Amino acid sequence: MKSPIVSTATISLEAAQALLAEARRACAARGFDATVAIVDAGGHLRAFERADSAPFLTVDVAIDKAWTAASFGMATQQWNQYMAEPTVAPLATHPRLMPVGGGIAILHEGRLIGGIGISGGTSVQDHEAAQEALRQAGFLQ
Template identity: 65%
Template sequence: MPHSQIPLTVASASIARDAAARLLDAARAACRDIGIDATVAITDAGGHLKALDRSDGAAFLTVDVAIDKAWTAASFGLGTHLWNGIVQDPVVAPLAHRPRLVAVGGGCAIVHDGRVVGGIGISGGNALQDQQAAEAALRAVGFEVAGTRTA
């Protein structure tokens, strides 16, 4: 391919601010329905924080954990509940030492039209409760729920 025909950029998609706000509200409602005090973090497709809410009863450590769950989910488009199984493979086990990688449930990729546009992370309940709240919020707003298989 001649130099002049090589694409120099690629189009990318990322969650819009208003959609992040709606997702945050849906996640807060899902946490309330499950009965957990939690922090909800939403990142854009690049893993940068887009929205955050910590309920009054959530422990302060849940803030960093929720952000890192969202970052982890956005990074490869996989739910964080899958990472525990992934890092057991000796070939990729060193990834477990990445400072922000979280290998417990509660982080989901935000997927729209088959493309990862961000990540949502919830921390405050147990791993299954956090995952269920994240998935419920995604469905409530109309996003796809990707990577729901268990490892």
């Protein structure tokens, strides 16, 4: 019998806070204030920040983008394309699924350790800022 225990990896608080700082810089470089959420591999909030001028709706959107990215280990912009498929479209009614660009899974050594979600710019700006933050924090090459 295999072990009944599965070991999971998760982003550390220190790494989440460093990624948050990089995301803030990436958004500022693109000219927008944002809300940034970082979740662990289980989708639980690990680090969070809302810029003073970011609309309050961006709070739930950023958290749900991070959660969605971590749930399947893929970027939220991919979900937008999947929603067009009739076999996947029913997932659109899930209350936390956020199929809008700006959420990216966080991987370390090939293992899912969390997700980042950014909301405040366009979906393209949010996605690009998340990519840049991950790159600067050493999660993307």
